[in-house]
Amino acid sequence: MELKEGFISARVERPVSLHTTFTPKFLGLQQNVGGWKSSHYGEGVIIGLIDTGIKHDHPSFFDKGMPPPPAKWRGRCDFNGKRTCNNKLVGARNFIWDGDAPVEAIPHGSHTASEAAGSPVEAANVFGQANGTAMGIAPKAHLAMYKVGIESSALAAMDAAIEEGVDVLSISMSYSNGSVPFFDDVFALGAFRAIQKGIFVSCSAGNGGPSPNTVTNAAPWILTVGASTIDREIRATVELGNNVELYGQSLFLPEGFHTKQLPLVDPASNGESAAFCEKGSLKNIDVKGKIVICQASFPEWRIFQGQEVKDNGGAGMILINGVEDGDTIIPDAHVLPASCLGYKDGLLVKGYLNSTSSPTAAISFQGTLIGKSKIAPQVASFSSRGPSLLSPGILKPDIIGPGVNILAAWAESVDNATNSFNVVSGTSMACPHLSGVAALIKSAHPNWSPAAIKSAILTTAYTGDLGGSPISNEQNVPATVFDMGSGHVDPSKALNPGLVYDIEPDDYIPYLCGLGYSDKQVRTIVQRKVNCSSSIPEAQLNYPTFSISLAPGDNQTYTRTVTNVGRANSRYMSVVVTWKGIIGVEVTPNEIEFKEVGEKASYSVTFTRLRNVATSNSSTTSFRQGSVVWSGHDDDGGKYVVTSTFAVVFI
Numbered sequence: 001m002e003l004k005e006g007f008i009s010a011r012v013e014r015p016v017s018l019h020t021t022f023t024p025k026f027l028g029l030q031q032n033v034g035g036w037k038s039s040h041y042g043e044g045v046i047i048g049l050i051d052t053g054i055k056h057d058h059p060s061f062f063d064k065g066m067p068p069p070p071a072k073w074r075g076r077c078d079f080n081g082k083r084t085c086n087n088k089l090v091g092a093r094n095f096i097w098d099g100d101a102p103v104e105a106i107p108h109g110s111h112t113a114s115e116a117a118g119s120p121v122e123a124a125n126v127f128g129q130a131n132g133t134a135m136g137i138a139p140k141a142h143l144a145m146y147k148v149g150i151e152s153s154a155l156a157a158m159d160a161a162i163e164e165g166v167d168v169l170s171i172s173m174s175y176s177n178g179s180v181p182f183f184d185d186v187f188a189l190g191a192f193r194a195i196q197k198g199i200f201v202s203c204s205a206g207n208g209g210p211s212p213n214t215v216t217n218a219a220p221w222i223l224t225v226g227a228s229t230i231d232r233e234i235r236a237t238v239e240l241g242n243n244v245e246l247y248g249q250s251l252f253l254p255e256g257f258h259t260k261q262l263p264l265v266d267p268a269s270n271g272e273s274a275a276f277c278e279k280g281s282l283k284n285i286d287v288k289g290k291i292v293i294c295q296a297s298f299p300e301w302r303i304f305q306g307q308e309v310k311d312n313g314g315a316g317m318i319l320i321n322g323v324e325d326g327d328t329i330i331p332d333a334h335v336l337p338a339s340c341l342g343y344k345d346g347l348l349v350k351g352y353l354n355s356t357s358s359p360t361a362a363i364s365f366q367g368t369l370i371g372k373s374k375i376a377p378q379v380a381s382f383s384s385r386g387p388s389l390l391s392p393g394i395l396k397p398d399i400i401g402p403g404v405n406i407l408a409a410w411a412e413s414v415d416n417a418t419n420s421f422n423v424v425s426g427t428s429m430a431c432p433h434l435s436g437v438a439a440l441i442k443s444a445h446p447n448w449s450p451a452a453i454k455s456a457i458l459t460t461a462y463t464g465d466l467g468g469s470p471i472s473n474e475q476n477v478p479a480t481v482f483d484m485g486s487g488h489v490d491p492s493k494a495l496n497p498g499l500v501y502d503i504e505p506d507d508y509i510p511y512l513c514g515l516g517y518s519d520k521q522v523r524t525i526v527q528r529k530v531n532c533s534s535s536i537p538e539a540q541l542n543y544p545t546f547s548i549s550l551a552p553g554d555n556q557t558y559t560r561t562v563t564n565v566g567r568a569n570s571r572y573m574s575v576v577v578t579w580k581g582i583i584g585v586e587v588t589p590n591e592i593e594f595k596e597v598g599e600k601a602s603y604s605v606t607f608t609r610l611r612n613v614a615t616s617n618s619s620t621t622s623f624r625q626g627s628v629v630w631s632g633h634d635d636d637g638g639k640y641v642v643t644s645t646f647a648v649v650f651i
Contacts, residue, residue, distance in 0.1 A: 035492035042138025048166030051109035091144035137436025158190030170435035172428035206384035227403025248339035288313030320346030326474030374467030393538025403430030461487035498640025578626030
């Protein structure tokens, strides 16, 4: 095949992994004001989803009040029957061999599509919880679904979406690890073809956290999205026999369950299988009429843990997170009264259990509570972390967004309701939130490049939680830039960033050559002949953030070019936030001025390692982080804050 004219590459097929009523409000989006109003709710923008298919007759995809798609749209609909596609779901195609229609074989695509741009659906809930009007982040945007499975189908679907005229690509899947080089990664390849056509690409960062170096979809032309919590919980309180109350969560709130103290038992002394309440592990243990402690397993197995307790006569279950999941609590639709607790609360339960010969506990259910948690947003335990193994000189993930306990459309009913919704967690859920934000920006600024849109999202992100403390991770310690990138998305501010760091597709070529890729490998990505006679360091790419490595006494200088997308006659001054005495950061010049909109200005940043800091011998990266902040104003009174986050890794 390599001898055939037009041949690009061939590879062995590899598997790929899949990674609302409240989140628009949590993101500061409100009807008829602010970001939604100024962006026209995403009107005129087409979001293409590379996913598992869609339940096309779900009310989240009805088209009441939707205008027709733009005239440029060339897509098609593979559904048959009375209800097929419409002005909301403008296209749906199937790229795998399981039938003609792009229906969901695995529930996933309807959820992600409705998060990005679902139509309003009143009284959306699961088991009566998280009740409200469900709608997407860009409720006036159009949707197109491309059903895929293996990687070749994903690349074919991305090519089709590009040709058919989507404006944003949302991809909540990846390889199982982040070690596939860009020239061999179908998502990176397809995404590059997309940005060459001006199409923005948002991808999930993966669910490999909290371990470092697990981030996927890390190409710099992709927005790589991690997951964070929101301040809505579906509370199930555990009251121990010593009157200590611990707040957990459960999606299933049983009717008529009497809140009373029952015997508490931990089967862990009978082996690891019993500790995790695995199938058949409790049959010889006396759990009848008792509340059983189970070590939380993988999310998809937790329902079966409860079933094992129920099958053996248990009255209730307390799931306890492992240390790696910390305080990221995911509510499940359990088959019996249950509550999932964070790791630290789990230690309190076990401490109490060992303090008395007759331990008891009770579980009570308070239902949906909003605004009680001040530590939101918090980085989810499962959200994959940087640095990227493939390109450590590009800071990844880029951003975090809502991805824990997200209610959205579902392909099948979990509670026998007419309109099926479900609460699901994952970076798969965070990605379409950012796809929706990108659609809002694209609607407000149709001529902005994909890199400009990404820059607007990154430089306006925030890093504090609702309680005024730094955003934390699942261990309740401040999150790092390798956990959350630039921080949490702020859609309204991203619509008016003041300055952007723009990158043209060809600007990536010297960056790719600098990675050590051959001419042939770079050609595979950019789809034309390339001569890698010149290259640049990764950190020299005009990216909105920095990720560099410094040896003791070392210093490095990089340049950046910003474009004024605010108003004419605007002035900016730089401020550096860093670890004084350890890292020196000098910005030259420290003031820039713009006479016109669209005008460009360049500056340089010199990073110096001032004194030695012990590097870690473990897998944990030793580094310091900070930011270069450009604070600006214009003659009309407009104010701007443009933040470029950086990480300095010590080697």
